[in-house]
Amino acid sequence: MNLIEWAIHVTESLGGPGVALLLFLENVFPPIPSEVVLPVAGVVAGMGRHSFVTMLLWALVGGLAGAYLLYGIGYLVGPDRVRHWCRRVPLVDVEDFDKSLDWFARHGQSGIFLGRMVPGVRSLISIPAGIYRMSLLKFTLLTASGSTIWNTLFIAAGFYLGENWHVIEPYTDLFSNLVAVTIVILLAWFVVTRLRRNRGRERHQ
Template sequence: MFDWVKNIIESIGYPGIALLMILENIFPPIPSEVIMPFAGFVTEQGELNFLGVIAAGTIGSVLGTLPFYYLGLKIGEEQIKSWAQKYGRWIMLNPKDIDRATRWFERHDASAVFLCRLIPGIRTLISIPAGVARMNFFSFLSLSVAGTTIWIGLLTYLGQILGRNYDRVQDYLDPVGYAVFGIIVISYIYHIVKNK
């Protein structure tokens, strides 16, 4: 995974970072924790600009979360719950999850979007209840951009600090990435079998 991310960033630059971050939101096994630190490393080498990398990562990440917002907005809570009742086991979602997320979102509203964009694993999922709750799009967008910029900036800065030692980190990141991917696949299969 590391080599794939590295090749895209080195060959495409800023658009490659944005593309990877869009995919990271849609396909969680592609972790931003690999993408952005490597992009930060590239800035240390002088190939890309630090602020440009943060902008590309933020744009890609926010674009990747928009389909989930619109899913909640256009389909609505009752239809999503009905769909989750029939097919939700395939994406590990049930109507109770939607009710819980909606209640939580209603309690925390704007702060939920901002804070969740800083938390791996739920950064994208907060978009669904935001859409279901019909949160103002510009508020959703601005809070997503604010939270995402902090997260992306931190990861990019950490990559920049690693500098020339980043290649050594590859030995640790690849096994961790594969382990996380394996856990996700096993959890998914278990969930499908359990809810069959």
Template sequence: MEWSLPLASGVAETTAVDPSHEYEGFIGWVLGLMTTLGEPGVGLALLIETFFPPMPSEAVLPGAGFLAYDGQMNVWLAILWATIGCLVGSWGFYGIGALLGRERTLWLVKKTPLLEVEDFYKAERFFSRFGGLAVLLGRCVPLVRSFISVPAGIERMPLLKFSLYTVIGSAVWNALWIGLGYGFGPAIKPVLEQWSGVISNAVVVIIGLLLLWFVIVRVIKIMRSRSAPENVA
């Protein structure tokens, strides 16, 4: 009996903290990552999302809220760690802008496939016009929340001010999506238990189609811009 009770307890604990056994696909992977590492896993997921936008936070954060509803993490710590992950990621892009400066960053954009110089100019104009407000609001806009840090670094926006705006904007965004996952937990759980595999496949397909659409549109624009001088001539 002395050995069987701890063993049974241990099995129960493992089952409780690893939802990847219950849920399939992308959803199971995300939930498994966050429960394996706890609340810091939420921060890690958001850090990955900062540098890999195709894994959207809108698909990750509700999972953290769901786990909080299910009693497997603290909702406030989940928001805190998600915000820390966003902050660390934003420091990375800020550092790139600060180290490279405007001209070298512009050169890098020109040399990077599928990136447009006009995107750089738009981000630069947006930041020049709104400054800190651009950083704060940009944290709540998909894709923009990652790259708005670059012009902030180029302009050497005070790091403390940049961090403060990033924390505020990120905390609002994270609290919104984690709160939705927490609030709709009772409705989400039976759906995920039955359809997690189908939903995961749908998420992956949608992300893949969006990436394909982005690539096709950019390639068409590049081809048109290259052929334009020939047509004029």
């Protein structure tokens, strides 16, 4: 039994609590795909074993629990410790980090909200929210809002398509792959530009 088959088995066996468990684990172990768990939750709801709303609530509980865990890790790390690391790692400097604090203050809300609807990012976005000490209430509202939209779409797909929910898989796979490629390109660009900038500073010293 592979990971996806196991996730499907947990969802079908435990119902709502199983969905909550899997979405909690997804936040700390992204290879568990919500794009599979949520439609299966919808299929189970469509069979009458649980209501649509019940599955949606369990999914929200699991997602929030995982988001709180990562938010807490970021909060414990805190900006001072990140500044300390910036002084030791040549790719990032303290000035850039302080600018990112300003950026997060202006755009962090949309980042948290939209990030919950992007595979891969949906988990990691909770860590900077903790590092930058976003209000827990604001973090909860934004995370819950973004997660509810994402969860509703995929649970509804399973609920209405039933066993044929697999027809949406090619589209979710394509979307996930595009996001992954975009993230890799952005990270590569970040690393290259930081290395070039630091080398330029060394030449002028």
